[in-house]
Amino acid sequence: MWSIIEQIFPYAIIFTIPLLITALGGLFSERSGIVNIALEGLMVIGAFSGALSIHYLSGVLDNNTLVLWLGLLAAVLAGVLFSILHAFASINLNANQIISGTAINLIATALTVFLARNITGSGNIRITSGFSPSNVPFLSDIPVIGDLFFTKTYPTTWFVLAILFVSSFVLYKTRFGLRLRSCGEYPQAAEAAGINVRRVRYSGVLISGAFAGLGGALIIVTYAGEFTGTVSGLGFLALASLIFGQWKPLGVLAATFFFGFASTIANVSQVIPELAVIPPILLKIFPYVVTLIALVIFSKSSQAPKAVGETFDSGKR
């Protein structure tokens, strides 16, 4: 049993990372008071622009690692640009945030495939090579922990974990973090205290765009290697992990890792004899059923930001 876990673990981490960074983006948006159901679409945009820029840059530049990082940067920028649509609709125009998010999801999936088909013909964009996994020197030799956490890791994994650490610090230890959280809890009070609620919410949504774009591109440069016009519901899963993790960075880490681990088990179950006895359908639906149950359990003590999803009306008491 242990050897199975040891084998699965690195893959579970690889699968977790895009989910983690996207959910973390969602956290910034929702903590500022804007529901961001557009995470899925923003991931697609990130995956598309990441794959596209890597596809083109790899013909120009020789340094593949540099190309990949530039691709990630392009994805971040594209995510930010696209999330402006959501911010503008839900902050300036008081649109229903869920409808605006849905519209962005639809625009993202349709537009990227439309453009990709126009560029490559098939609608898929292949990249020549992604990051290659490597063992962390010295640390991977530590018994147990070394096998679980420090073998076959991608540099991006450490990058994302660093972002998680910094985000957590920013949210709880800086002025900006306090303001962001106050705008999600009681924006009228925040405004009375002199905070520009709209501007803070803009930054929340734009950060979520940056992170979700990065998450989408991470799928391309680690395990997928190809843009196919979809991120198969990972954005929605990130949204669920955000709730599952109760809008807290460490909770989100735990929730996304749960999803990563459960999905990896479901994906590899057929090749591992001990798991092959379980009907695959049960393994596949397991994470979703658990989420539903978790939502029920947490419903009594939900830590949801109080003003999330409401349009900001500064005259409201």
Add this chain to the structure above:
Amino acid sequence: MRNTIVSLISIILGLVAGGILMLFIGSNPIEGYSYLLQGALKNIERIGNTLATATPLIFTGLSVAFAFRTGLFNIGASGQMLVGGLAASAVGLTFDLSRPVLLLVMVLVGLIAGGLWAFVPGLLKAKFNVHEVVSTIMMNWIAYWTIYYVVPGYFKGEFLETESKKLAESATLRTPFLTDMFDGSYINLGLFLAVIAVIIIAFIIDKTTLGFELKAVGFNRFAAEYAGMKVNRNIILSMLISGALAGVGGVALYTGNASSIQIGILPAQGYDGIAVALLGANHPIGVFFAAVLFGILYSGTGFMNAMTDIPPELANTIIAIIIYFAATSVMIERLLNKFMKRRSNRKDKSGPVVEKGDS
């Protein structure tokens, strides 16, 4: 009236954006749109196909609109369509009944399956205040994986692993009378079901106590409760009906337009239903026309793609942009207000005589 104007402006803006996209990839928008219209409406067969394409959209649009009237956001129409379609196909493939009975049973089980699939989020919302957006998305993926394993496991197709066995001609909603009337189009009885559904739902929303209560819950849940309405029961009921509509939509899609279920796909019609409902201002009649418009866009793009270099995803892009504009209708309304004000100002200047009731 105002809603209609806003919807029409959204459509125009969406079409303009689509035209700009065509220019951007180096195609001629006028040529593109003319092929699109020809593809959707050139002859009687194509008109039939357009109406058939619109049929599942009418159902999902009604489904989303109905839940929305109660203040619920049913984003799970895709999953409800899948289970509805699966239930109907299972009946159609298993039982050997006389055609009218079989079709009736298929529609009924599709309706029940879709309703039950939405019942879960409704119950969770009413009893535990779990947000229906997340729970319906979870139900979508549960439906996706259920179909993914149940179809190959029990109803595997003869040639392809990825789709179910084909239904016999007599076990589908297609009927010779309609097929002949529309020159071999795949239009089917689903359209009649959709029209009936539009009428029934319009009646429920506008003319019954149930509809009134559901709308009251949608406007203000607490006021409704204070007025003595059973809010929780209404929420569950609204989701049930919404899911049932999507379920029948699945029956129309998988046993009418198609005759088998493909695995590994969440039907896009579920999400498009949100667009249809929004564009139709959440009213059944509006939903009907919005669905027909989307039917034209979808069924025309195939022909457009064959005649030009424009990818067929143009339709989805236009629809998505239309929803964005419909969602940000405040912007359009502000512009409209400004426009109206300017016009009335000008009237004041030209003729200072203010008639009674004109101010």
